[in-house]
Each structure stands twice: as structure tokens, then as C-alpha cells.
Amino acid sequence: MSNSSRRDFLKQSAIATAGASVPYFLTSSPVIADEQKADAANDRPLVGCIGTGSRWNAVGPNAMKLGDVVAVCDVDADHADKARQRCEAEMKKQGRERKVDVYEDYRKILDRNDVEIVTIVTPDHWHSKIAIEAMKAGKDVYCEKPLTLTIDEGKKICKVAKETGRVFQVGTQQRSEMGQLFLKAIALINEGRIGDIQKVHVAIGGSPTSGPIPIAEVPKQLNWEKWLGQAPLVDYRFKPGGGWGNSRCHYEFRWWFEYSGGKMTDWGAHHVDIAQWGLDQQGVGGPLSLEPIMAKFPTPFEDGMPTQDDRYNTPTEFHVKATFPRDIEVVIRNECNDLGFGNGVMFEGTKGRFMVNRGKLVGAPVEEFKTNPLPEDAIQKVYKGSTPARGNAHMTNFFECVKSRKEPISDVYSHHRAMTTCHLANIALRFDRTVKWDEKSEQIVGDEQANGWLAREARKGYEVTA
Template sequence: MSQANHSDRRQFLKTGAIAAAGVAVPYYFAGANAQADEPKNESANDRLTIGCIGTGSRWGAVGPNAMKLGDVAIVCDVDANHAEQGRKRCEDANKQKGRERKVDVVEDYRKVLDRKDIDIVTIVTPDHWHSKIAIEAMKAGKDVYCEKPLTLTIDEGKKICKVAKETGRVFQVGTQQRSEMGQLFLKAVALINQGRIGDIQKIHVAIGGAPDSGPIPVAEVPKQLNWEMWLGQAPLVDYRFKGKGNGNSRCHYEFRWWYEYSGGKMTDWGAHHIDIAQWGLDQQNVGGPVSLEPIMVQFPTPFQDGMPTQDDRYNTATKFHVRAMYPGDIEVNIRDECNELGFGNGILFEGTKGRFMVNRGKLVGGPVEELKDNPLPADAIQKIYKGMTPASGNAHMANFFECVKLRKDPISDVYSHHRAMTTCHLANIALRLDRTVKWDEKSEQIVGDDDANRWLSREARKGYEVTA
């Protein structure tokens, strides 16, 4: 493609011309039976060019889903093995489409953002890298698909929302429950929207516990890994590894169990289920939490003043229970499991007219059974899906690509996700400090606790600051 043609296409997308009256969206977004796979009869000029930042295990799902709808030109990872595997997978996908295209490989994400031909980026890095890369990508004129949880702190979420508003970039967060999983969660939110359980009184959210590693010894950094850059904004520490395969480590998948890089299950699965719980509350204009009380917590290491006292093992909470109170005296219990209520993972909504439970495998309860005789209106899903219809396959990525072309916020926008992550981060602050925190949603400040307010942000290592 010539540079002139590419610039014309980018301008077309920027102006949102496809949103004009009478212009049809691509067939793979149109209607409930559409399949969001390889678009038919689409020219290369119509396809978005993708840069993939982070090509580890989770990218194994995100990357191929994006490649169904666009073409990857460059991959980036600080682990050379991951980068090479990503390159090969992308080039193989290009060949299968009948489009021979070399895919470049870089270690530094800034080289992806510098490329004028890149329309969108997928960010599938450890959590502590999400905000910095996403903010710089938006400022570089890229639309963004970023895996959850989007932020490490509440302050990062405020910065992302600010830049998204200023730049007008389209940004989809990878909370796929809003689009996929057999539309079980969409149906759950639609039930609330349609008043099928009356006014919400209580919600139980079970998100699973985290593992305990025991001591992990210092180990030699793998030759293919740029450990210093992997650490990014986090403190410079020794690489640790124990076991075989992925094993126990500070790196790759296991970063989830270190507060230096993530928030444990509270942000890993909370980003999914707490998001759905608050989406349900949003149907009744409830607003965010007003207080969060730690009922129970177990850490794999002793804590002092909110900080782990040992640095050689996982440190995120293994078991926990936080009671969050919302306006109208609505109680939301966030726990590792709710087995006494009949489920170990999922969300139980209780209202004045009934209750139901939803997770990735089922949607059950009286209001669900009543759908046989009183089904949801035909447009119930569209009403909560911002007037759009989820594609029957690859729906979350398809929604992102559709919104890039329409220049509108996708179903998992940064603003709703920031609000969900605010609850997750506040819950972790309450657990780590072992005290109730009171929250003012309007000012985005913890009330009457200066020490707790300091936890809304954190100092980044020099050279890796997250700035808006």
C-alpha cells in the first residue's frame, strides 16, 4: 500500500465517515448471526494495521482474534522467545490469508508507537506496564485494545481517562465477559435492566483465591529476557525462579501474585466479576462504593503498614472477604469463594423481587426460569450493549474494530473500567491496611484518612514514570 493511500484511509477512519446515515457497517458486525472472522471481499486498504505489544501466553488468544480482523505488521516483547513465537504466528496467519507480509520484531514498545502505518495496538503485557504504554499509544494517535486489569493504581486510571478524553482515541479493555461467554453476563445485566429482580439489595462476588509459593530462590535471568525493562516502573530486584516449566517466579504469568506488578485475584478476576456487578448497579444508577470494610484476609507473608515483610515469595492475598457498601445501603461482598451459597466462582444478585447467579458456565435462578413464559424483549441486549448487537463469534474484538471505524466508545470503555478497578484497588487498600476506607466518588479521594490516600498512587522507578 502506498503511503498516500494509507494516509487517506487513516483520515477516513479518523473522521468517522462510516457513521454517516445510510453507510453500512462491515457484514461481520451486522446482526446477531454475523461471524466476526475473516471478512469476505475486503481489500487490503480496508483492513486496519496492528502492532502487538506483549506476545506472551495471554496474547495467544488476543493476537489471533485481532488477526481475524486486521493485519499485524510488528510485534514487541522483552522476552525474545515470546517475540519470535509471535512473529511466526503472525506471518503464518498472513500466509493463510493469501497475503505474504513480513512481520517486524522489536524489544522496545516505543518503536511500535513510532510507526506511522500502525492504526491500532494490542497491549498484552504484565499489569504494571498497561497504563504507561496505553497512554503513550493514545498520544501517538493509536487506538488501543488492552488486556485487563487496566491499571495498577487509581491514579493511573484517572490519567488514562484524561488522555482518552483529550485524544478521542477508541479504547477497548479486554473484559470479554461483557461480550462473550455465551452472552450469559449480558443476559444477567439485561434482567436487571428490565426490572426482573426489582431493586438490588445485595450482591455476592466470588473471584477465587491466590496461590502461596513459599520461598523462591534468586536465579539467573534467562538470556532471552530483558529483566530490567520487564520490571519497568517497579523496583529493581533480583530475578527469582523455582520449579519446572513456568514454575514459581516473579515473571511472566506468575506476576499476578506480587503487589509490585498486580493486585492478586482482586484485580485479576475482580476486573471481570466486579465489573459485571457494577454494570448491574449502573442499570439502577446506584453509583460507586461509599465504604469498603475488610472482614477477613490471609496473606502468604506477614504485612507491616500495608507492605509485605518478605521479598522471596508471592505476597497477594490468598483468601479474603471485603464488604463494600453502596448508596441506598446496598451491600456487595467480594470474596475468594461463596461455597456456602452454592458457588465458588460467580456473581449472585439479590433483589426485592428475586435473585439469580451467573458465571461463565451458567445463569440460574427464579427470574431466569421465568424467561420461558416471559422472555426478554427482542432489543434487551442491544439496550445495554450501547445500541449494538454482539457478533456471534469473536464478539469483543469485533466490537472494538467496529467502534474504531464508527469512532465511538466500545462496550468495555476506559471510564466504566476505571470505576470497576477503583473498587478493586480500594478493596486491596482496605485489606493491606486492615481497616475500613470511606470513598468519595466525586472527588476520587478516600475520606478522612491521609495515610490511605497515599495508596491511590505510587512512585515509579526513574525513567518509567506514568504521565498524562
């Protein structure tokens, strides 16, 4: 019997006899025979890790607490080998020694019948293609944010997720962790503590800048052509030295529009998500328009395109006003120091306001918790009927949903809506003009040029298809 079939059999047996309500691999059932208990205890979901750079060092180990990694993949051989060593060492420490296979081509992982779950921790411009192909290959997916490079990619991911029924968790950990501060914030709104939302301030920081970065020889361990993927085939650029402004590869890809969207999609994927989650509690739809108030770029732009190709090109400072139904404003800025915070989300309502970030939840409505605490089930209501785990909550929620087939806390549909706002904000900044949005048709209204930026042409052989 295959790993997946055996797990399904044991799960159904436990549910039928004990009415289990938590993933069977996180507990045990007295009705399972001794030999089945031993099998179930070691029969953890098998995971393939696609992309093993710096961010994987958080995602990968969290996945290993709940499943066994059997394969890793990266177009940088050094990254892949370090991940292999870490996985094998971690499983040995847990008493489950296992050889981990290494690939350069992610499709080798998707072709494996034993791999049930994949983590995707690649540069942003690779997320959608791999995620769509993974779902079609029957894998459940944990993918880091931002999930998409364009609005069109989000539409495709939502379509395939619905068609395949795969469980998909986006790596917006604020929805699960950070001391439950964001969950409490959403619960506060849900309980009507600030009345009707009138305005939201979102501060997400600005992108760094760089000077000219010279063309350099591609490192031997890096397959640069495959790293570029759907993006245009360009020269590798690098200069020695620490800090920012040294590369158009690896972590610094975030500051190039060819591969990402700067802070608008980096931290915006977190804080704009929280802002729209709050609006969702009051039945507010998506944005109607996005107006660029101010932007500073490291390079001049013409017709939405940077005029220099040897330096970062995402905005270092910005201010965008998004108008939502009921005349609600969501202001997205690199900082809100005039309001007393440089990073976070402030909700203003008819009954009061509060601010939340990863370190604090403050404001008069929060102080009232002392005399009027949130109901005991308030967090559970926000968390789709579940209770966040005390540790590794976001990954645990994903693995629980893999077993229950329920929708995880950071689903692709809500993430697509939040990223739509972020992508539209970047389009408005790049063209320096207001864009009007029709949420129903998912089209920019009355601006053919801007509407053409809802998708990007992919390099031949790397198309993103649904």
C-alpha cells in the same frame, strides 16, 4: 495516499452513497468502483502487538481476524519471535503474506505512522504507561485487564482518553462473549425483573501461595530491567519445576503486589465489573466504604507492605464488604460455597435473585423467561445499541468502534470505576482497616496513610504521566 487516509476516503464514499451502518471492511458497497473494491478488500487496519506472552495467544489471533499485524514487541525475545512466526503464518494462510517486524522497545511501534491499532498484553504494571503513550501517539487501543495498577493511573487514562478521543477497548470479554450470559444478566436487571438491588455477592477465587523462590540468573532472552519497568529494581527469582511458586516473572507476576493485585484485580476485573454494571442500571454510584472482614496472606504485612521479598504476597483468601449508596452491599470473597457457587456473581433484589458465571445463568427470575422472555431488543439496549457478533465478539466490537468512533462495550470509564473498587479493597486488606471513599474527589477520607496508596512512585525513567 496513506492507509489511514485511503480507508477514510473509501468509508466516507460508502457512507455518503449507501448509508452504511457497519464497518466498511466487513462488507462491500456496490457503489465503489471495481479497483476500489479490490483495494478496500485488502486494506485492513494495521496492528502493532505490544506484549506477546501467553495471553497474547488469544488476543493476537483474534485481532488478526480483522486486521494485519505488522509489528510485535516483547522484552522476552523468545516470546516476540514466536509471535512473529505465528503472525506471518496466519497471514500467509489467509493469502496475505507480510513480513512482521520485531522490537524490544514498544516506542518503536508507537513511532510508526502506518500502525493504527495497538494491542497491549503486558504484565499489569506496564498497561497504563503504554496505553497513555499510545493514545497520545494517535493509536486506538485494545488493552487486557486489569487496566491499571493504581487508582491514580485510572484517572490519568480517563483524562487522556477524553482529550485524544481515541477508541479504547478493555479486555473484559464477559461483556461481549461467554454465551451472552452476562449480557442477559444485565438485561434482566435493566428490565426490573429482580426489583431494586439490595446485595451482590462476588466470588473470584483466591491467589495461590508459594514458598521461598531463590535468586537466579536472568535468562539470556529476557531484558529483566525493562520487564520491571516502573516497579523497583530487584533480583530475578526463579526455581525449576512445574506449577505455582517458581517465579516473580511472566504469568506469575499476578501474585506479587509490585506488578498486580492478585485475584482482586485478576478476576475482580471481570466479576466486580459485572456487579457494578448491574448497579449502573439502577443509577447507583461508586462505593462509600470498604471493610475487610478476613484475609490470609502468604507473608506478614507491616504498614501495608510485605515483610518478605522472596515469595508471593497477594492474599490467598479474603472477604471484603463494600457499601454502596442506598445501603447496598457488594461482598467480594474468594469463594461463596455457602451460597452454592465458588465463582460468579449473585444479585439479590426486592423481587428475587439470580446467579451468573461463565457457565450458567440460574435463579427464579431466569426460569420465568419461559413464560415472560426478555424483549427482543433487550440485549441490544445493554450492548450500547449494537448486536454482539456471533464469534470473536469483543474484538469485533472494538474494530467496529474504531471505524464508527463510537464508545466500545468495555470503555475505560466504567472499567476505572470497577477497578477503583478492586484497588480500594486491596488497600483495605493490606492495612486491615475500613477505608471510606469520596467518589467525587476520588480520595480516601480521613486516612492519610491509606490515601497515599492511590498512586505509587515509579522508578526513574518509567513514570506514568498524563
